[in-house]
Amino acid sequence: MSEYPVSDDDLVEEIVTLTLPLDAWHREKGGRMVEFAGYWMPVQYEGIMAEHLWTRESAGLFDVSHMGQVYISSEHGVTAEVEAAVEAALPIDLGTLKLGAPRYSLLLDEDGGILDDLMVTRWATGFYLVVNGATKWDDIGTLRELLPDDVTLNHLDESALLALQGPKAFAALERHVEGDTPLSELKFMKGAAFKLGGVDAWISRSGYTGEDGFEIAIPGESAAMVADLLCGEPEVKPIGLGARDSLRLEAGLPLYGHDLSPETSVIDADLKFAVNKRRRTEGGFPGSDRVLKDFAEGTARKRIGLIVEGRMAAREGAKVFSGNQEVGVVTSGGFSPSLQQPIAMAYVDIALTAEGTALTIEMRGKKLDGKVVSMPFVPHRYHR
Numbered sequence: 001m002s003e004y005p006v007s008d009d010d011l012v013e014e015i016v017t018l019t020l021p022l023d024a025w026h027r028e029k030g031g032r033m034v035e036f037a038g039y040w041m042p043v044q045y046e047g048i049m050a051e052h053l054w055t056r057e058s059a060g061l062f063d064v065s066h067m068g069q070v071y072i073s074s075e076h077g078v079t080a081e082v083e084a085a086v087e088a089a090l091p092i093d094l095g096t097l098k099l100g101a102p103r104y105s106l107l108l109d110e111d112g113g114i115l116d117d118l119m120v121t122r123w124a125t126g127f128y129l130v131v132n133g134a135t136k137w138d139d140i141g142t143l144r145e146l147l148p149d150d151v152t153l154n155h156l157d158e159s160a161l162l163a164l165q166g167p168k169a170f171a172a173l174e175r176h177v178e179g180d181t182p183l184s185e186l187k188f189m190k191g192a193a194f195k196l197g198g199v200d201a202w203i204s205r206s207g208y209t210g211e212d213g214f215e216i217a218i219p220g221e222s223a224a225m226v227a228d229l230l231c232g233e234p235e236v237k238p239i240g241l242g243a244r245d246s247l248r249l250e251a252g253l254p255l256y257g258h259d260l261s262p263e264t265s266v267i268d269a270d271l272k273f274a275v276n277k278r279r280r281t282e283g284g285f286p287g288s289d290r291v292l293k294d295f296a297e298g299t300a301r302k303r304i305g306l307i308v309e310g311r312m313a314a315r316e317g318a319k320v321f322s323g324n325q326e327v328g329v330v331t332s333g334g335f336s337p338s339l340q341q342p343i344a345m346a347y348v349d350i351a352l353t354a355e356g357t358a359l360t361i362e363m364r365g366k367k368l369d370g371k372v373v374s375m376p377f378v379p380h381r382y383h384r
Helices: 023-028 048-057 080-089 133-146 167-176 220-231 243-250 277-282 288-296
Strands: 033-034 039-044 059-063 068-071 101-106 112-123 125-130 150-155 158-167 191-196 199-204 213-219 236-239 301-308 319-324 324-337 341-348 357-365 366-373
Touching: 023 039, 023 220, 033 191, 039 048, 039 243, 039 324, 048 059, 048 243, 048 319, 059 167, 059 220, 068 080, 068 133, 080 125, 080 133, 101 133, 125 133, 133 150, 158 167, 158 220, 167 213, 199 220, 213 220, 220 236, 243 324, 243 341, 301 324, 301 357, 319 341, 324 357, 341 357, 341 366
Parallel strands: 059 236
Antiparallel strands: 033 039, 059 158, 068 125, 068 150, 101 112, 112 125, 158 213, 191 199, 199 213, 301 341, 301 366, 319 324, 319 357, 324 341, 357 366
16 A cells, blocks of 8 residues: 555546557558557558549548447437437438438537537438547537437447548449449439448448548448458558548548637538528527527638648648738648648638638748638549
8 A cells, every 4th residue: 555645636547549440450551550539540551642642543441430430210210209309419401311311510519619520321210420530429428418318329339431532432342332222323422231342331422532432331340351352452542541631631621620629610610501501590409599690690700721832831720810910820731732732721810711812821930921712722523
């Protein structure tokens, strides 16, 4: 027994970095592993620039199994009560959500701040949600508090999630899928059940790179087999977190924890489309009073895209100036492999958001010249 008293401060729980179903697979493929969202994940294999350009030209396989997959239902399937419960938690109009169709939505706090962005898909017997990995435990807790007791939320923690992205993703995937729905019938933001390498898979034509591609939910125990199957195709290489970030930045897509946070409003983030039309007048979701007020009156700032002159990238946290006046902050920034120049997203005063507006970014004591541009920086190539 210690001769010294033990305080609560001494009882610090050791934080263990977790592994995903493909951990050994990534290491065998030469993935450089880093801690991300509580898991070991590959940041790159052969290099971020090469992996980024390969995905734009061919097809890249991303492991996104750290994301949270949840299923909301009741013992009677999708009932009016289940739909009402989901609509009370999210600013979505389920009356317009077709079977098998994913839709982007938001989890908001009582003040209208963004707790997370997520995808909602209507399945025949319930709703399938994919939430961000870094926030999934908080999201699951928040949703369970919001949902009534007779509506069940199951965390699908034994399921892996892969993203096959790029212009040749369809050709590579089609060789290995079977189902009642031909893969060719899936347009952007449509999904269906398939057999992939003989295992059950939910596949949607979606992703977060701006390219055509697919997100594939499969049993975790089958993840390595499926990854080998897909990477055995000449079009496909494994791609790490680094290129995933640069791809989504070029696509002008916000990342939670960087471009989105509880301090961010729907209108600030330029995500009006995530609050479906009926909900903009009816409200009835967390933070709806603030959201509807912002729709009516606007906000003082907005998320914008910036092209930065020179070769130095503007990074998250860099201050943005108009003349000598500080007017905003960079939330995501980096060097664009496709454009061969630095790009960034920032929040700035609403009066300075017009395309072509000249701004400067302070980075490591230097002032970088920038210009407001429309997003995406690189055109989306979704299969519509």
